[in-house]
Amino acid sequence: MLILAKAALGLGATVALAGAYVFHEGVIRVDVDENRMGGHHVHVWVPATVVPVGLHVVPRHNLEQAACQARPFLPALRQLSKELEKYPNVELVDVRSSTDHVHISVRDRKLYIDAVSGSDNVHVSFPAETISDVADRLEAMAPAI
Amino acid sequence: MNHRSRGCLGFTGSLLLFACALVPLPSFAQNATKTDQWIHVRVESKDDSGETVRVNVPIEMAAKVLPAIHHDQLQGGKVHISKGDLNDVDIRALLDAVRTAKDGEYVTVQGNDENVRVSKNAGYLYIHVQEKKHGEKPAKGVASKENKVEVKVPMKVVDALFSAGKDELDVVAALHALSSSGDTELVSVKDDENTVRVWIDSKNVSD
Numbered sequence: 001m002l003i004l005a006k007a008a009l010g011l012g013a014t015v016a017l018a019g020a021y022v023f024h025e026g027v028i029r030v031d032v033d034e035n036r037m038g039g040h041h042v043h044v045w046v047p048a049t050v051v052p053v054g055l056h057v058v059p060r061h062n063l064e065q066a067a068c069q070a071r072p073f074l075p076a077l078r079q080l081s082k083e084l085e086k087y088p089n090v091e092l093v094d095v096r097s098s099t100d101h102v103h104i105s106v107r108d109r110k111l112y113i114d115a116v117s118g119s120d121n122v123h124v125s126f127p128a129e130t131i132s133d134v135a136d137r138l139e140a141m142a143p144a145i
Numbered sequence: 146m147n148h149r150s151r152g153c154l155g156f157t158g159s160l161l162l163f164a165c166a167l168v169p170l171p172s173f174a175q176n177a178t179k180t181d182q183w184i185h186v187r188v189e190s191k192d193d194s195g196e197t198v199r200v201n202v203p204i205e206m207a208a209k210v211l212p213a214i215h216h217d218q219l220q221g222g223k224v225h226i227s228k229g230d231l232n233d234v235d236i237r238a239l240l241d242a243v244r245t246a247k248d249g250e251y252v253t254v255q256g257n258d259e260n261v262r263v264s265k266n267a268g269y270l271y272i273h274v275q276e277k278k279h280g281e282k283p284a285k286g287v288a289s290k291e292n293k294v295e296v297k298v299p300m301k302v303v304d305a306l307f308s309a310g311k312d313e314l315d316v317v318a319a320l321h322a323l324s325s326s327g328d329t330e331l332v333s334v335k336d337d338e339n340t341v342r343v344w345i346d347s348k349n350v351s352d
Contacts, residue, residue: 073214075213082209097197098194099194
């Protein structure tokens with residue numbers, strides 16, 4: 001009984017630590033709601049830690065293609081990520097019309113992009129740090145000039 | 146200490162460790178200070194859609210991100226301008242003349258369509274353009290519907306902007322100069338359809 005309890009405690013602590021590690025960089029959240037006939041509803045919550053791992057799984061040629069297209073902006077993205085961390089709570093862009101609303105802000109070091117257009121809603125949020133991780137990975141994949 | 150209390154202690158320790166891991170660590174990143182200057186852009190449409198655009202960007206952030214962009218005419222924070230865009234006008238000579246001249250009104254054009262005034266006063270360069278509307282006489286007591294553009298730029302920002310090569314505008318140097326020039330309204334455009342304001346202050350939200 002005691003051995004079982006110890007094993008359970010060890011397992012519990014390991015799971016807790018693993019969970020804490022996986023979520024320590026925050027969560028990437030994507031919510032897409034197309035409120036019309038046949039519209040899609042996508043709700044994804046992914047720990048930001050898995051992004052670098054996930055990029056390793058993406059087919060190499062797709063990543064190289066993306067890296068080529070994004071290359072001129074990668075240093076800027078990395079710098080942006082670094083700078084955004086200095087501004088933990090700011091409202092960067094707000095565009096409103098009678099039907100649409102686009103809002104880009106940083107809250108608690110997470111970048112929020114919210115777009116509401118008629119019946120469609122898109123809400124994306126991710127830690128600012130993730131931008132740098134993705135830029136690093138893409139830069140590593142970009143073919144040398 | 147018996148086995149049960151040791152187990153309890155271990156479990157509590159694990160919980161505490163888990164809780165600590167979830168609590169965000171104090172950031173070592175340098176947070177924005179109160180003295181940071183922000184550039185604000187606000188566009189308000191007067192039509193039925195009531196469109197509004199609000200952009201707030203920390204000047205320091207823009208000054209650090211821009212040099213990292215190398216795309217088309219924007220290279221390392223400098224915008225290349227072709228000679229054609231300048232119509233062979235020697236902007237540097239023009240600015241030198243304005244800088245060394247005393248405060249006053251340099252250009253006044255009063256035309257049928259618009260009035261243009263360019264002046265310098267207390268370290269600021271002012272450009273005022275007032276477009277006239279024909280055939281629309283405002284009723285008595287009603288403000289005339291004129292399109293107005295007012296630009297007010299600190300001279301040191303203009304100097305910084307043209308401090309790069311002959312055919313280049315140094316946007317980053319201009320941003321640095323802007324950040325040290327205090328709260329000021331840079332651009333104001335008012336017409337029948339839109340109002341546009343670009344200003345600088347230390348608030349991180351537009352008022």
